[in-house]
Amino acid sequence: MPKVTVDGIEIEVPNGATVLQACELAGKEIPRFCYHERLSIAGNCRMCLVEVKPGPPKPQASCALPAAEGQEIRTDSQMVKTAREGVMEFLLINHPLDCPICDQGGECDLQDQSIAYGRGASRYDENKRAVTEKYMGPLIKTIMTRCIHCTRCVRFSEEIAGVDEIGALYRGEDMQITTYLEQAAKHELSANVIDLCPVGALTSRPYAYEARPWELTKTLSIDVSDAVGSNIRVDSRGREVLRVLPRTNDDVNEEWISDKTRYQVEGLTRRRLDKVWIRRKGKLEQASWDEAFSTIAKAKAGSSIAAIAGDLLDCETMFAAKTLLGALGSTLIESRQGGMAYPADNLAAVNFNSTFAGIEEADAVLIVGSQVRWEAPLVNVRLRKAAKRGAKVFIVGPHWETTYAAEFLGDSLDQLQQLPAHVAEAMQQASKPAIIIGGGGLVAGALAPALALAEQWKLVREGWNGFNVLHMAAARMGALMLGFAQKGGMADIAAANPKVVLALGADEVDFSQFQSSLKVYIGHHGDKGAHAADIILPGSAYTEKAGTYVNTEGRVQFADKAVFAPGDAREDWTILRALADALGVSVGFDSFGELRAAMTAEVPALGVEGLADYGALPKGDAKAKATGQIVYPIKDFYMTNAIARSSPTMQRCSAELLHGEDFAEAAE
């Protein structure tokens, strides 16, 4: 623990800290471009110069200098001021003065720091360098003349994403950042380089020229594109969501989000259900709320009513539906639309118990039926970190491109009963062994044998729980906490043959099971569920309602409402509340506050932000066997939910990046 003095303030810094970190600990701001907490140190922008004694009589790059006992650091001396002005002047030599037409304007590190640390004017009157644009795919717009060669994007793609596709070609003044042969960046986190870029060289292509940052209303929210529950900030103007940015949460998404999280919001203004529709003689016709409610009431369902929760739902909507059905005397509620039927009586058995931050420390990981890269790209980032620390990763399931060293054991669950000796040995001897079961594994029936292995390998030990289930639906854990699960899954609902089926944003249901039922779709997008529905009630998407979400690690998080739903669409809980009146029952809440109070009274954990406690794992059955073939449920990363399917950017990503259609444009 070296003691250093920063501008006369004596502080103690952790071992291995850099001078820059020491200055930050002392509360001093150090300007920087290339340095980033989560990337390796490059030391090539020179903006973080400080004066350090003892040492050479010149300013030193604080990001790459280890803090040492007795250092005297000055960030406020004349030498430092002059050095910063000099570096800034050099950086601006080749940087165009095109801030008025630059999308980074208003949130640009170079802009801010040149105001704070620059000398105000340039003495350079030669020609500036110009660099041709590089094609980096449908998400990243490049204006490479603005690049200041910090190499954050290169380091991100190599270190975090694990896909070496961006590089710095040529040298010196001619250095250029590009993807290999200007191919599109092809991984699920590619757009994070837009946030990382300290200047306007890499900006968001779909968001180009849409808005200035100061025009936007910022709302804190939670992402629903997968079960990670990434913390996001929704930037909106008027009634439109313009973009989504990550919020830093070290426990969940660090400071990254997947491309789907970032760009599915474009679908929020397309294919929306903004009116009530009723199917008459096979054709959907516009109708009023009253007509719709009376049609539902006329079905005289009584207790023969079922509710199916979709993948994007907040807990409040599900609780409102559950309460409504309860008032009608029905318990036919289910959330696993696709027909999965794993036992959900002990939630610890279907939870990501290690937590995302914890899985980084695992030293042996067995992945059963999960294409982690597509099912939860940010968990894949954690697994990559674990693998870089030396964790052995084994995968049961068809091959996919991992971003770390991993051994594929086979496509079938038979493998679990006859694991190769070296795998069993690695798992047994690991100090923090972990199993991750994905959607494909759950369908194939991996849960029971995995629980047996968990017991055999003692996955639960002091300070460690290595048993993990990786869900893909943002609503799943919340739904299971609210009891949205039948013993036999969807089959039980179909067998009950309900007169009315409420599909709450449920698009992945096989509606042919409900031929004779009155199918009411409450949701926001005209997708598969709406196509099959007899009555469509327009609801709200995740940005249009406040809500509680529980991610796959059982982390309860709250989202705020960013914008109002379009047209006649209402917040889902109000629709269910009005439906209760139409059906002549009482649900016991009239406001969102009352609804939330009733929900937390029933499931207290939903009222507390943070990890819910699900108790101990159930006993494993050593005789449990499974032989299913593993088939990954996600066929197209960019098209997994109704919002993403409506987003033109996601459609183009799918066509160009996954199906190889050619969209490459001539350099602008």
Add this chain to the structure above:
Amino acid sequence: MAERHIEADSPELRARWGNFAWTAENAAKAKEVVSRYPEGRQRSAVMPLLDLAQRQVGAETQTQGWLPIPVIEFIARELDMPVVRVLEVATFYTMYNLVPVGRYHVQVCGTTPCMLRGSDDILAACKKRGMKKGHTTEDGLWTLTEVECMGNCSSAPMVQINDGNYEDLTVERFDAVLDALARGETPQEGTQDPARHTVEPVGALSTLTEMAKSNHDYRSEW
């Protein structure tokens, strides 16, 4: 912008170089080169292997050789490393040619000592023969590049042609070298000054005269 650029990837390029593989002799050499590096550090061999590949391309095309994209990808596969990392190395160092060159790659040093000793005349002589910086002559014989210091300042001006250095040049001496090369001969490398063997002083010693006979400590005289 510099004129240095990568030869564009095209179907023709793929057809010509897509099947690039080591010759038996170079395969053995490559293996030996890779074995020089410790286990797990094989990627360090990227620079010698790129050079070897450039020479093989040169042998196949009767030129100094260059690195087409498929060959760079071949090296990446050989060393099991991301191809963009190989491309970074290949584009960083100017002695890797990124576009086809002629039979003789004339690299004229234009850095200060050579310039003071007349490199401008050398460049003019090149121009007279139809050479243009960054281009190959139509007969495919010459490619001209101006380069930075090659470390032959005491026998400036100098020109490097493929692997040989030709020093102490005047326009006449330079022309003689080029004519010999054009005839297919192998002119003497090194200094072209008949009065010199290497870079010893021309004529009488003008500096450090005391040192001629025995070691002399000049420090007290500074």
